[in-house]
Amino acid sequence: MLNCLFYIKCITLLLLLVLSVCWSMASSSRFDTNTICCSAHPDAPLIEDYRAGDQICSECGLVVGDRVIDVGSEWRTFSNEKAGADPSRVGGPENPLLNGSDLSTMIGPGRGDASFDGFGVSKYQNRRTMSSSDRALINAFREITSMADRINLPKTIVDRANNLFKQVHDGKNLKGRANDAIASACLYIACRQEGVPRTFKEICAVSKISKKEIGRCFKLILKALETSVDLITTGDFMSRFCSNLGLPNMVQRAATHIARKAVELDIVPGRSPISVAAAAIYMASQASEDKRSQKEIGDIAGVADVTIRQSYKLMYPHAAKLFPEDFKFATPIDQLPQM
Structure with a gap:
């Protein structure tokens, strides 16, 4: 009699275990988006309505899923447009060389009457949203990019020159020197370090700084950053x-x-x-x-x-x-x- 009760308990526990496993599998498949289907037409393809956020059966129109996330563009794009900016994701890329990763607000120029006060001065200015340090960096980066474009230098050299200028600017090693002279010297050093050197005269031709001033900044930057460049060969x-x-x-x-x-x-x-x-x-x-x-x-x-x-x-x-x-x-x- 005791053996029969023991076997009955074992069989009961085994059945409970099987039922719990089946229930967990059924509950997990219910929340799996890959197994969502219409109960009446399980083989029918589903139509995704991104405007309403629903998944609809193509046979009977039954809504079988909701809260579909739209991964498309926020704005309409046309293939024949030649715009350089991609409007599918708003906002520019982060710039790690600027404080705050370049997430500050940039206010565009005012065009309406409400954008100016009674004296004709713009009410909204970028000076309130950007520090003087970031403004100096942005101007220097723009100058380096402009010089590099005139002598057909690749972006890798521009990035290295920007990093050099950032290190000099943060270290405050060349106080009293013009930012344009420092930017020209950084571009010259970047060319030497990347293995495509340019002469001082070539840098002077695209810069507003004299050869003597660029040479002075060149020596000061090498000393301040404790870096070096390879010797120039023929x-x-x-x-x-x-x-x-x-x-x-x-x-x-x-x-x-x-x-x-x-x-x-x-x-x-x-x-x-x-x-x-x-x-x-x-x-x-x-x-x-x-x-x-x-x-x-x-x-x-x-x-x-x-x-x-x-x-x-x-x-x-x-x-x-x-x-x-x-x-x-x-x-x-x-x-x-x-x-």
């Missing part, structure tokens, strides 16, 4: 100068070889890499069919004709050792111009 400018001059690859390779050999043999001591590169391009072009004058090379390299002439005069006596062995001479070495 190969850093060779491909860009030859491309701008329209010279073929053969002349570019010869000019690169000539400049490297001249530095290795210590033929041009004390000369800047830019002047050595310009003189090597002049020598290689004069020995080929694509000849370029000193003035043409000087305009591209940003050096004077006299500078090219002085470096070329040092390199000319050793021309036989400077040219690569496989170079095809259109003009022999002994017929190259002598200075």
